[in-house]
Amino acid sequence: MAEGERALVRLPAGGTRLTPADMVGRATRLALGAAGLALAVLEVLLERPGPADPGIRAGAATPSGPRGTLRLLPAAALGLGLEAQRRSLDAAAAVGARLPPPVRVVARPAVAVARAPLVVVWRRLDLDGWAARGLAEQRRNRQLAAATARRLVGAIAAAVLDQVDVDAVVAKVDLDRIVDRLDLDRIAARIDLDAIAARIDVDAVVARVDLAGLTEQVMDEVDLGEIIRESSGTMANETVDALRVQGMRADRLLGRVVDRVLGRRDERDTAGP
Amino acid sequence: MTRPVRNPHARALQGHRAGFVSRLVADAVDLGVVWAIGLSALLFAGVVRYLLVGPPFHTPALPSWLRATAGLVIAVGYLASGWSSTGRTVGKQVAGLRVLDHAGRLLPLRRALLRAVLYVAFPAGLLWVLVSRRNASVQDLLVGTAVIYDWSYRPAEESPASGEARSPSPPPASEHP
Numbered sequence: 001m002a003e004g005e006r007a008l009v010r011l012p013a014g015g016t017r018l019t020p021a022d023m024v025g026r027a028t029r030l031a032l033g034a035a036g037l038a039l040a041v042l043e044v045l046l047e048r049p050g051p052a053d054p055g056i057r058a059g060a061a062t063p064s065g066p067r068g069t070l071r072l073l074p075a076a077a078l079g080l081g082l083e084a085q086r087r088s089l090d091a092a093a094a095v096g097a098r099l100p101p102p103v104r105v106v107a108r109p110a111v112a113v114a115r116a117p118l119v120v121v122w123r124r125l126d127l128d129g130w131a132a133r134g135l136a137e138q139r140r141n142r143q144l145a146a147a148t149a150r151r152l153v154g155a156i157a158a159a160v161l162d163q164v165d166v167d168a169v170v171a172k173v174d175l176d177r178i179v180d181r182l183d184l185d186r187i188a189a190r191i192d193l194d195a196i197a198a199r200i201d202v203d204a205v206v207a208r209v210d211l212a213g214l215t216e217q218v219m220d221e222v223d224l225g226e227i228i229r230e231s232s233g234t235m236a237n238e239t240v241d242a243l244r245v246q247g248m249r250a251d252r253l254l255g256r257v258v259d260r261v262l263g264r265r266d267e268r269d270t271a272g273p
Numbered sequence: 274m275t276r277p278v279r280n281p282h283a284r285a286l287q288g289h290r291a292g293f294v295s296r297l298v299a300d301a302v303d304l305g306v307v308w309a310i311g312l313s314a315l316l317f318a319g320v321v322r323y324l325l326v327g328p329p330f331h332t333p334a335l336p337s338w339l340r341a342t343a344g345l346v347i348a349v350g351y352l353a354s355g356w357s358s359t360g361r362t363v364g365k366q367v368a369g370l371r372v373l374d375h376a377g378r379l380l381p382l383r384r385a386l387l388r389a390v391l392y393v394a395f396p397a398g399l400l401w402v403l404v405s406r407r408n409a410s411v412q413d414l415l416v417g418t419a420v421i422y423d424w425s426y427r428p429a430e431e432s433p434a435s436g437e438a439r440s441p442s443p444p445p446a447s448e449h450p
Binding site for chain 2 (some may be wrong): 079240241243244247248249250251252254255256262264266269270271272273
């Protein structure tokens, strides 16, 4: 059993070249895994508590009675068939390697067919063992199929993305229409401003503001003294100015009158020092 | 700080010798100021006497000669200090005048005192402004001073801007009656 498991787990490495036998084996595994996955999906869809993953139950306890035996039969047949296939392929490969190339191709299936019944005879009919082997095989097959499917989907998605011009797609999106469809009033109505305001630590904000420096800066900018002087002095200044101008005019008028009385013709020389 | 003179007529006359009316107005205001100073001195003396001696409160009754002398001293001191410090007393500030010597400078204290004594002793000397061709009073002629229109806050020595507005210094005043 352990020897068989080891042999079955062996898979060709990704980098090595696959022989025809390996390719056939792998294709079989993939087909079986895909079928298992499809069956599992179908069971989930039908919501039937059937043997979605019989391997768990098979490994946990040995089934007993005619029902258990019946359920083991498909799995045992699978395990047996796979083992037969593997041995046949191995034998065919071994024989084919010793034959000259033309004969090699022809002899391969014959060797395989001849070798398979011998294996069956040599093995004693251990149904449980064959069932466990079959289930393990099927589990591996499903894992292989799932991994292949994941890689395939990834590759397809990358290829699609390479083809798609995302900028062109974005350019086609009419953001204005989307914004038009948004009811901003409703969104704003749902915002609880009081709660937001309650969370603001005003004291901390005020503490971070350099009020003294700010005030000093403002006072530097505003010439308060000049404003007070201007506002309080404007009226008084205008009154005084008017008085002075009247005095100047009276000075000139009186001077002219006196000059005329004195019989002077020319103007006074009032130029200052 | 110099306040700009908005009135074009007044601006044109800045630095010119002032006439009789402006100077009379200035002297009238100064007379009121001197009277107020004298009254304040009397009240101050009364308060001091009240604090020292006690009620009743009254201003000291000075003999008339002392009162007159005190008034003259106050007037001389007030005028001389104003002319020598800023070139103007309160009355000349109101009228927009300034007293300068013939070089356009502020009067030294001694000349300001002499001018003040002359004015207090002979106020009628101001009347000569009426007949003087250069608007000079008797005191101006004797001391060698001139009273000009100057609305700036500071005298020409401290404010070059107002000095530029004035005409260049003429030769000493010669009277042509």
